[in-house]
Amino acid sequence: MQPTHSSRRILLPVKNWFILLTLILALVLNLVPFGRFPGIPDWVALVLAFWCIHQPLKVGMAAGFLLGLAMDVADASVMGQHALAYVLLAYFAAGWSRRVLWFPLAQQALHVLPMLLGMQIVMLVTRMIGGAEFPGVLWFLSSITATLLWHPITYVLLTPQFQPEDKDVHRPI
Amino acid sequence: MSVVGHAPPPFFKRGPAPLVRLAFFVSLSLVLLVADLRFHTLEWARLAVATAAWPLQRITGMPIDAAGDFGSYLSRQSTLLKENEELRRRQLETANLLLRQDHLEQENKRLRTLLDMRERQPVEGRIAEILYAARDPFSRRVIIDKGSQHGIASGNAVVDDIGVIGQVVRVFPLTSEVLLLTDKEQAIPVSVQRNGLRAVLAGAGSGMMELRFLAANAEVQVGDILVTSGLDGVYLPGLPVARVAKIDRDSSYSFARIICTPLAGVERHGLALVLGARTALPPQPEDAPAVPDQPTRGKRVKKKVR
Numbered sequence: 380m381q382p383t384h385s386s387r388r389i390l391l392p393v394k395n396w397f398i399l400l401t402l403i404l405a406l407v408l409n410l411v412p413f414g415r416f417p418g419i420p421d422w423v424a425l426v427l428a429f430w431c432i433h434q435p436l437k438v439g440m441a442a443g444f445l446l447g448l449a450m451d452v453a454d455a456s457v458m459g460q461h462a463l464a465y466v467l468l469a470y471f472a473a474g475w476s477r478r479v480l481w482f483p484l485a486q487q488a489l490h491v492l493p494m495l496l497g498m499q500i501v502m503l504v505t506r507m508i509g510g511a512e513f514p515g516v517l518w519f520l521s522s523i524t525a526t527l528l529w530h531p532i533t534y535v536l537l538t539p540q541f542q543p544e545d546k547d548v549h550r551p552i
Numbered sequence: 553m554s555v556v557g558h559a560p561p562p563f564f565k566r567g568p569a570p571l572v573r574l575a576f577f578v579s580l581s582l583v584l585l586v587a588d589l590r591f592h593t594l595e596w597a598r599l600a601v602a603t604a605a606w607p608l609q610r611i612t613g614m615p616i617d618a619a620g621d622f623g624s625y626l627s628r629q630s631t632l633l634k635e636n637e638e639l640r641r642r643q644l645e646t647a648n649l650l651l652r653q654d655h656l657e658q659e660n661k662r663l664r665t666l667l668d669m670r671e672r673q674p675v676e677g678r679i680a681e682i683l684y685a686a687r688d689p690f691s692r693r694v695i696i697d698k699g700s701q702h703g704i705a706s707g708n709a710v711v712d713d714i715g716v717i718g719q720v721v722r723v724f725p726l727t728s729e730v731l732l733l734t735d736k737e738q739a740i741p742v743s744v745q746r747n748g749l750r751a752v753l754a755g756a757g758s759g760m761m762e763l764r765f766l767a768a769n770a771e772v773q774v775g776d777i778l779v780t781s782g783l784d785g786v787y788l789p790g791l792p793v794a795r796v797a798k799i800d801r802d803s804s805y806s807f808a809r810i811i812c813t814p815l816a817g818v819e820r821h822g823l824a825l826v827l828g829a830r831t832a833l834p835p836q837p838e839d840a841p842a843v844p845d846q847p848t849r850g851k852r853v854k855k856k857v858r
Contacts, residue, residue: 410612412684452601456688459584466577512757514689
């Protein structure tokens with residue numbers, strides 16, 4: 380496994396407990412009560428999209444569904460709203476993972492942006508059908524913040540898998 | 553190539569196809585959505601999970617609280633002194649009123665018993681602190697730090713020192729959710745203070761409210777104060793609610809479009825008072841039976857209440 384498919388670095392295998400820990404940490408970060416302050420990223424969506432792209436066999440729609448249920452309760456929103464959005468996000472992230480991983484990080488982020496925006500639009504549509512008010516255009520800012528965070532979060536979440544680079548002139552690989 | 557009746561063994565077992573899994577989870581989410589939006593049947597699950605997550609939520613709220621505390625710690629002593637002086641002055645001013653209120657309440661009670669009217673239920677209040685606004689960007693709710701353990705019940709009215717804030721909609725053991733007046737789902741029966749015209753005030757989103765179903769020529773002016781009419785049996789009558797900000801009388805519509813701004817600090821945070829439940833209103837009067845005035849214990853004949 381490499382950081383991107385075009386990279387020459389070989390990564391260590393991922394640890395299952397690390398995936399679980401990061402997802403739980405993202406949930407905790409989402410619980411921080413910022414109220415209606417615009418531009419706070421949806422950490423769970425970002426970390427879920429990351430793992431679905433990097434480990435599509437380990438993290439998928441079931442994880443998205445469970446995380447979505449947890450977010451629905453924590454957010455005091457309608458049950459199933461986040462679950463539906465995260466399941467769709469996980470589906471598209473895992474489906475695109477082979478394509479996305481060929482690109483450098485900036486272009487990966489450009490692939491993640493429509494996924495996150497689509498997730499927000501799914502939530503918007505489900506709630507507007509339920510008769511809720513429009514939260515304002517600034518609400519979509521959180522997807523853009525999350526996209527900008529794609530670069531740093533890739534390094535943070537892949538840190539335990541990096542191994543020291545020891546150059547051996549006799550063995551190029 | 554597969555022989556008839558023999559499928560080749562799969563190389564990698566990955567369970568059902570992604571589309572099948574997607575359909576399964578999407579339909580499960582849709583069922584949940586409908587069950588919650590249409591039938592409101594999932595409150596028990598929410599209650600259980602929210603109670604379990606309560607300590608976690610308090611911990612995550614700590615940095616925000618600490619930042620607020622740090623900010624107020626840095627507020628200069630002079631502001632505190634000024635505020636203290638102001639509070640002292642206001643207390644003196646209101647002490648007069650409070651003392652008279654006691655007296656007036658007693659007098660009112662005597663007069664009411666004289667008039668043989670139903671005694672007004674004294675409503676007790678509980679002071680609660682607004683912890684934070686709920687993260688859900690589609691509705692306007694706040695979380696207060698009193699729950700069913702402190703005697704809060706769903707449907708209680710929440711007021712601050714100026715007027716009505718909202719209504720308790722969901723009660724957890726240690727916290728409760730208050731739906732603010734500016735939420736689209738919230739409606740409150742009001743009357744115009746100037747002339748007693750009754751109407752229904754509903755949230756209009758983006759911090760405003762709308763006076764609904766009033767005829768285009770209704771007697772409402774910009775600047776009118778709206779108070780609760782008490783017809784719903786939830787809010788006490790006479791609590792200030794909103795001020796009329798803008799009236800749009802378009803003759804092509806049968807109703808006027810009246811936009812109001814809330815009086816109380818609906819979107820601000822601080823302390824709030826949760827009023828206890830009012831006793832149920834008396835049933836609708838049917839054809840009033842002609843009860844002759846009978847003297848009680850041989851005393852005076854009461855005058856008919858008009």
